[in-house]
Amino acid sequence: MRRKWIVFSIAVLSLFGLSAGPAAASGRDFAPPGCFxxxxxxxxxxxxSVSCFPGTGYGYRVLAHCTSGSAFWFVAGLPVPYGFGPAVAECSGDLLVPARLVAYQVDEI
Structure with a gap:
């Protein structure tokens, strides 16, 4: 009986560890230097929505990493010249399976 309780407690602790892993991995919410x-x-x-100070290129765009259920895809925002509005990318889902923004990156063009 004691062995069953040990196995059960290890299983519960491993479930908590697996559920805390993606939350810790999705902490990539920072933009590169000069961007907000x-x-x-x-x-x-x-x-x-990402705004950047002038850099070396013409402009920038944001690339969103999206997930919904077991699907994973990228959404590229439109290129924005430096000094004009923010670059925007949106992850859209459905009623029963909403999409989630996992991470994003900023590409200079």
Whole structure:
């Protein structure tokens, strides 16, 4: 009986460890130097808005890493010249399976 309780407690602790892993891994909410990113919620999904100071190229765009259930995809925002509005990318899902923004990256163009 004692062995069953030990196995059960290890199983419960491992479930807590697996559920805490993705939350810790999704802590990549920082933009590169000179850029400021902000997450926001939309209907059945999430989005990100990034503004950058002038850099070496023409402009920048944001690339969102999205997930919904077991699906994983990328959403590329439109290119934005330096000095004009933020670059935006949104992860859109469905009613029963909303999309989630896992991480994002900023590409200079």
């Amino acid at each position: 990113g902000e997450r926001y919620g939309i209907l059945f999904g999430q989005g990100v």
